[in-house]
Amino acid sequence: xxxxxxxxxxxxxxxxxxxxxxxxxxxxxxxxxxxxxxGCSIYIRKDLATIYNSPLKGPFTFAxxxxxxxxxxxxxxxxxxxxxxEMLPPGHPVTHDIELDIDKLKEKHLSASTNxx
Amino acid sequence: xxxxxxxxxxxxxxxxxxxxxxxxxxxxxxxxxxIYTEKLNNFLLESKEIFIKLGVSSMLRSxxxxxxxxxxxxxxxxxxxxxxxxxVVGQLPIKFVAETWLDEPTVGCKDGDIFYASDxxxxxxxxxxxxxxxxxxxxxxxxxxxxxxxxxxxxxxxxPGGMPLTAKTRHDEGMLLSPIKIGENFRLREDLVEMCVNxxxxxxxxxxxxxxxxxxxxxRLRQRIVSLAQEKGNDFVKGLFRRIVIEAEEGxxxxxxxxxxxxxxxxxxxxxxxxxxxxxxxxxxxxxxGDQIIWDFTGTSPETDSPQHCMPHALAANIAIHLMSYSFNxxxxxxxxxxxxxxxxxxxxxxxxxxEAAQSNSAPSCHGGMTLGTICMSKLMFDSPQRELVAxxxxxxxxxxxxxxxNQWGVLIADFLAYGLxxxxxxxxxxxxxxxxxxxxxxxxGRTPDIEDIEIEYQFLNLLAKLxxxxxxxxxxxxxxxxxxxxxxxxxxxxxxxxxxxxSKIRNCMGLFGGYPPSTLPGIEVFHTNIWEKxxxxxxxxxxxxxxxxxxxxxKGDYKIDSIFQKTHVMENGDLWVVFSGGxxxxxxxLERDPEMVMDDLRREIISHWTAExxxxxxYNSETLEAxxxxxxxxxxxxxxDRKARGTTWAEFEKEWSQLRPPEDILDYYGSWPDxxxxxxxxxx
Numbered sequence: 158x159x160x161x162x163x164x165x166x167x168x169x170x171x172x173x174x175x176x177x178x179x180x181x182x183x184x185x186x187x188x189x190x191x192x193x194x195x196g197c198s199i200y201i202r203k204d205l206a207t208i209y210n211s212p213l214k215g216p217f218t219f220a221x222x223x224x225x226x227x228x229x230x231x232x233x234x235x236x237x238x239x240x241x242x243e244m245l246p247p248g249h250p251v252t253h254d255i256e257l258d259i260d261k262l263k264e265k266h267l268s269a270s271t272n273x274x
Numbered sequence: 275x276x277x278x279x280x281x282x283x284x285x286x287x288x289x290x291x292x293x294x295x296x297x298x299x300x301x302x303x304x305x306x307x308x309i310y311t312e313k314l315n316n317f318l319l320e321s322k323e324i325f326i327k328l329g330v331s332s333m334l335r336s337x338x339x340x341x342x343x344x345x346x347x348x349x350x351x352x353x354x355x356x357x358x359x360x361x362v363v364g365q366l367p368i369k370f371v372a373e374t375w376l377d378e379p380t381v382g383c384k385d386g387d388i389f390y391a392s393d394x395x396x397x398x399x400x401x402x403x404x405x406x407x408x409x410x411x412x413x414x415x416x417x418x419x420x421x422x423x424x425x426x427x428x429x430x431x432x433x434p435g436g437m438p439l440t441a442k443t444r445h446d447e448g449m450l451l452s453p454i455k456i457g458e459n460f461r462l463r464e465d466l467v468e469m470c471v472n473x474x475x476x477x478x479x480x481x482x483x484x485x486x487x488x489x490x491x492x493x494r495l496r497q498r499i500v501s502l503a504q505e506k507g508n509d510f511v512k513g514l515f516r517r518i519v520i521e522a523e524e525g526x527x528x529x530x531x532x533x534x535x536x537x538x539x540x541x542x543x544x545x546x547x548x549x550x551x552x553x554x555x556x557x558x559x560x561x562x563x564g565d566q567i568i569w570d571f572t573g574t575s576p577e578t579d580s581p582q583h584c585m586p587h588a589l590a591a592n593i594a595i596h597l598m599s600y601s602f603n604x605x606x607x608x609x610x611x612x613x614x615x616x617x618x619x620x621x622x623x624x625x626x627x628x629x630e631a632a633q634s635n636s637a638p639s640c641h642g643g644m645t646l647g648t649i650c651m652s653k654l655m656f657d658s659p660q661r662e663l664v665a666x667x668x669x670x671x672x673x674x675x676x677x678x679x680x681n682q683w684g685v686l687i688a689d690f691l692a693y694g695l696x697x698x699x700x701x702x703x704x705x706x707x708x709x710x711x712x713x714x715x716x717x718x719x720g721r722t723p724d725i726e727d728i729e730i731e732y733q734f735l736n737l738l739a740k741l742x743x744x745x746x747x748x749x750x751x752x753x754x755x756x757x758x759x760x761x762x763x764x765x766x767x768x769x770x771x772x773x774x775x776x777x778s779k780i781r782n783c784m785g786l787f788g789g790y791p792p793s794t795l796p797g798i799e800v801f802h803t804n805i806w807e808k809x810x811x812x813x814x815x816x817x818x819x820x821x822x823x824x825x826x827x828x829x830k831g832d833y834k835i836d837s838i839f840q841k842t843h844v845m846e847n848g849d850l851w852v853v854f855s856g857g858x859x860x861x862x863x864x865l866e867r868d869p870e871m872v873m874d875d876l877r878r879e880i881i882s883h884w885t886a887e888x889x890x891x892x893x894y895n896s897e898t899l900e901a902x903x904x905x906x907x908x909x910x911x912x913x914x915x916d917r918k919a920r921g922t923t924w925a926e927f928e929k930e931w932s933q934l935r936p937p938e939d940i941l942d943y944y945g946s947w948p949d950x951x952x953x954x955x956x957x958x959x
Contacts, residue, residue, distance in 0.1 A: 164534075164657050166704065166750075166787035166862050198921030201931060209793040210744065210884040212825050217778050217796040217837055219744065224937050225545065225553065226780040228790075232921050237914025239788035239863040244780065246543060246553060248934035249948045255653055257536035258563075265534075 162266060164255065167233070167240045168193055172263050184235035192253040197231040197240060276452070277370060279626060282397055282587040283617055285369045286362055286594075288349040288519045288609035298513030299520075307521070310502070310514050311352070311606065314343060317498040318354035325422055325491035330483045332692035334424045335727070338717040341491050343499065343515070344368050344419040350609040351418075351515045357717045358598045359399060359637075360423040361607060362591035366397020367453045368407055368419045374453075381455055385411035388457030388489060390466075392426075393450040395629055399588045400636035401429050401450045402436040406488040410496045412503040417511050420499065422491035426484055427676065428688035430473040431634060433842050434770055435676030435688050439549040440841075441581040441632035443958045448634075449473045462489060476678055477688040522610025526602050527565035530614055533658050535563050538650040541573075542642045545779035547943045548580030549841050553936060554624065554943055555950045556642035556782070560650040569593060570618040571643070576945045576952040577627035584636035586619040586626050592640035592716070593617075593647045599718050600663045601651055622952050630958045637716060638672035638774055642782040644715060645670050648701060649784050662705050666747060666786035666859030669698030669756055670715045671795065673855045674774035676842075681733045682765035691761065693728065693739060694775075694855040696720040699746050699754030702789055702861035707871075708754030710741055710880070711855070722757075735764040737805075738818055742854055744882050748889045749789030749860025750867050755880050756792070756855040758820040762805055763845045772842040773797070777856055779837075789860030790889075797838040798824055798852040803831035805848055820852045864889050865910045869901035 161169040161178065169178045170189045177186040177193040187196030202208065205228060209220035216222065221244065229251055230242045243251055277285070291299075321341040329335060340360035342353035348369035353361035371389050375381040389407040392398055398405065404426045410418035429436040429448035441447050449470065456466045467485060474481040503511045538560040545551055557573030569590070577583055584592075594612060602611050619626040624639060633639075645667040652664040673694035681687050698715055700708035714720035725736050737760035747753035763769050776782060777795050785791050798820060808816065808829065817823040827833065829850075838854060845851065872890045875881040876899055886892050891913050893905035922930075935947065945951050 162657055165653065166656070195924040197924070198918060199924065199927040200917065200921045201927070208748070208790060208889065210882060210888070211793075212821065213796055213835055215835060217794075217835055219793040219796065221781065221794050222779045225940065226543075227934075229927075229931075230917075230921075231788075232917045234918065234921070237917040239865070239917070241788055242785065242790065243541075244543075244784065244791050245541075246780070246936040246948075248931060248936070249541070251931075252539050252541050254539050255536065256538075257534055261535045 160267060162262065164257070167238055170262065172267050175259060179233040179236060179238065181238045182233060182236035184233055189259050193255070194231050194251055198234040200230045200232065202228040202230055275374060276395055279586050282366055282585065283590060285366050285397070286587055286590050286609070287612050288523065289347050291516050291520065295512055295516040298509040299517050301510045301513045302517060307514070307517055311518060313502065314352045317495055318343070318352060321422065321491045321495040322354040322356065324494050325487055328490050329424065329487035331427050331480045332690050332723055333427065334484055334487065336692040336696050336720050336723050338714055338720045339422070339424040340364060341422045341495055342420065343495065344421065345515050346416045346418060348372050348419065349519055351518050353607045355598065355607055356719060358595045358607065359591040359716055360403065362594045362612065363397055363399055363587060364405060364421045364423055365609060366587060367391040367405055368421065370396055371407065371453050383409050385409070386459040387455055388462060389453050390456040391451050391453040393452050394585050394588060394633055394636060396452045397587065399591065400634050401447055402426055402634065404488065406492045408492045408496045410499045412500050412508055415508050417503055417508050418499050418515065420492045420495040422488040424484065424488065426481065427690045428474045428477040428480065429634070430475070433772070434476050434678035435772060437634045437674060437676065437774055438581060439772070439774065441634055442579050443630050443632050447632055460493065462486070477686055479685055480687065480689065518606045519608050519610040522606045522608040523613040525605045526611045527614050529602065530562065530567060531565040533562055533654050537561050538653045540646045540649040540784070542645045542782045542784060543780050544642050544776055544782050546776055546839050547578050547582055551779055551837060551940070552943045553940045556646060557950065558643070558646035558650055560654065562654055566614045566616065568616045568618065571623065571625055572618060572620050573950055574623040574625055575943065575950040576622055577624050577631055577956055578943045579956050579958070581632035581635040582639040583624050583627040583631045583633040584639050585633065586617060588636050589619060589625045589640055589643050590617045592644050595644060595716060596647045596651055600665065601655065601660065628958070635774060638674060638776065641670035641672050641715060641776065645782055645784050649786060652786055664704040666701035666708070666753060666789050666861045667783045668701050668715050669792065669856030669858050670783045671698060671775050671777045671856030672715060673698065673853065675853050676772050677732065677769055679733065679769040680766060681731070687732065691728070691853065693722045693759050694757060694853040696722045697757040698855045699756045699792065699857035701858040702747065702749055702751035702753045704861060707751050708746065708858035710755040711757050712754050733764055733766040733769050734761040736760065737762055737816065737850065740819065741880060742857070743819065743821065743879055744885055745793055745854070745857035746880065747783070747785045747790045747792040747857060747860030748864045748885065749785060750862025750864065751860065752875065753792055753858030753860050756857040759853050760820065760823065760850055761853065762850040763847050766847065768844050768846045770842055771840065771845050771851065773838060773840040775838045778839060781856065783856060783859050785859040786861050788863040790864065791859055792857035795838045795854040795856060797836045797840060799834045799849070800829060800831040801834065801849045803829050803848045803850060805829055805850065823852070865891060865913060869903055869906045873899045873901050
């Protein structure tokens with residue numbers, strides 16, 4: 158891992174470079190001080206029947222109503238792993254879900270590893 | 275005299291220890307803390323068993339209850355949960371009584387007194403939740419309080435079932451009890467019991483029995499604490515209680531301090547307002563700094579003329595369900611856990627409405643908040659020693675299915691059908707699948723009532739009850755499956771039915787780290803069926819699942835596929851309907867799920883072949899259910915390549931996404947788009 162911390166199932170932060178990275182392939186996404194979603198490959202899944210198969214047709218099925226909800230999927234641009242998704246009404250801003258205090262994180266882990274050395 | 279919402283919110287946290295309590299703590303010898311906290315837990319377990327065995331309404335019998343022990347100032351020491359939210363808010367009417375009635379000459383408080391409350395404005399959740407409170411005296415000194423609380427599924431409101439969808443103000447909601455003294459000398463006052471029973475004329479028997487069940491549980495707990503005080507002394511008991519609260523606070527702060535400082539956000543959406551399908555938003559910004567967590571719900575949609583509101587203290591108590599069942603599950607269930615928490619809930623949002631607002635649907639209104647709490651806490655805990663507690667959201671559909679009328683014994687009932695309520699799917703975790711049909715979102719230990727018990731008590735035959743295929747959120751670890759049950763009106767000419775279940779348009783349950791949210795839930799009803807003729811003939815083609823019911827339609831009748839959310843209406847003898855409970859959210863990318871686990875899901879009918887092929891991209895023999903691992907990897911690699919091909923950059927995404935907007939007619943109650951700010955005043959009559 159070196160100076161990387163695993164922050165989610167699929168995302169690391171490289172503390173020295175201050176970058177979000179893919180945990181599976183190491184691809185460097187974007188500054189750790191930014192919303193990692195801005196560095197992802199993004200897909201708007203408008204037809205949710207492609208995830209929720211339903212024999213029912215009409216306004217009420219096992220899939221969300223497409224006028225109410227769409228699924229925004231965030232992929233690793235290099236390996237295609239899905240980091241996260243959000244079920245949102247069409248056009249609703251995506252969420253800046255993780256905004257870490259990077260200075261504190263560096264202080265906590267980089268100084269700890271320096272001391273260890 | 276009524277406490278303001280800020281005071282109620284502050285009351286969920288413990289009061290500072292007094293000098294006397296600190297002195298009393300010194301009486302504890304090594305080992306005493308461990309031995310006597312366990313003893314308290316045994317007292318609680320016993321009182322819970324008494325409670326469940328004596329009561330009659332379905333949530334009570336399902337174990338969706340609390341019995342709790344509180345300090346003389348009302349701080350929660352320990353509770354059997356049960357419903358963590360009831361344990362937390364149980365403090366508030368006690369604190370009100372301690373502050374207001376103790377020295378009031380016309381009320382006062384002495385050994386054997388019994389207090390009773392249900393009004394959220396005095397610290398409850400919603401007026402369905404009735405709480406009995408007893409002071410614990412030993413040698414003339416008030417040393418503790420006990421309580422017992424459970425949802426009463428009738429309140430005498432404008433609709434049966436205690437949670438009227440048409441309520442516009444609190445005046446439509448039936449009995450709202452500020453804390454009153456309802457008994458003396460260890461006995462309920464029959465005139466006051468009769469007042470409550472009379473108000474519950476749709477289900478008087480349930481009210482009469484369940485009131486006594488609450489009292490029996492709280493009184494048994496009281497007796498045990500008195501015995502302990504007689505054995506060890508009052509000061510020992512006071513010292514023990516305060517030590518428990520302090521241990522919980524110190525343990526909570528220690529753990530929070532280890533986690534990464536930062537800000538975590540999540541948003542979720544609810545699809546019902548009053549009796550209409552409308553969109554509202556719940557938003558949480560969680561700030562973690564040092565040993566403190568700030569929960570800021572700014573950005574949540576405004577209050578409405580519906581009953582889908584809650585008070586800030588009720589929201590905090592619902593958040594506590596996650597805290598006490600996940601993040602701090604190994605610490606005492608005490609007020610200390612809440613000491614490091616601050617809550618910001620703006621006035622005028624649906625979580626902090628005007629006091630005249632209806633809030634009988636308070637608990638289901640908090641499900642979005644509960645989802646947000648789980649998701650933000652999981653993102654906070656991933657890079658910590660608590661990674662194993664990281665989870666996607668529980669179903670959080672709040673399967674409120676209410677029936678009323680006269681049962682087959684000629685008795686008036688108005689009750690929840692607690693099967694769906696107590697069998698939602700659990701959220702998938704970082705290291706395992708969510709538990710199928712795990713329990714009630716407010717009560718992890720709640721259990722579905724026995725099917726035969728339901729049929730004995732109520733005017734229904736249950737055609738089938740099982741896990742609902744494809745109801746879980748898919749992922750590397752899948753969410754727990756929800757359930758389906760088909761009720762048929764039996765024995766009686768008709769019954770009344772309504773449903774508060776959310777999630778036919780959009781689910782407020784979220785997946786985590788690429789795990790999918792679970793499916794939506796349609797409503798299915800069949801009127802004027804030939805079910806009894808078929809049963810009489812011994813037909814072999816009765817459906818064994820809801821899907822088979824609607825796809826094969828071997829039962830003749832008028833099929834109605836609609837929202838799962840239903841206003842009160844009449845179901846005649848032989849009419850049937852399906853109740854779905856929601857599955858839990860998935861965790862992680864579905865392409866990382868072990869193909870063998872996908873096969874196991876197929877064998878257990880948790881998922882369909884369509885899902886195995888199209889979501890998990892597994893190659894397998896559909897007859898033997900043997901996975902082809904090599905070919906699966908090829909299919910999955912192809913899907914990863916497809917994702918890369920269809921994905922766009924942030925700039926391209928923003929360009930397209932910013933042009934989209936939901937239909938105007940679903941945004942009537944949302945507030946300003948998209949940030950949910952208040953746009954109009956609500957005038958209540």
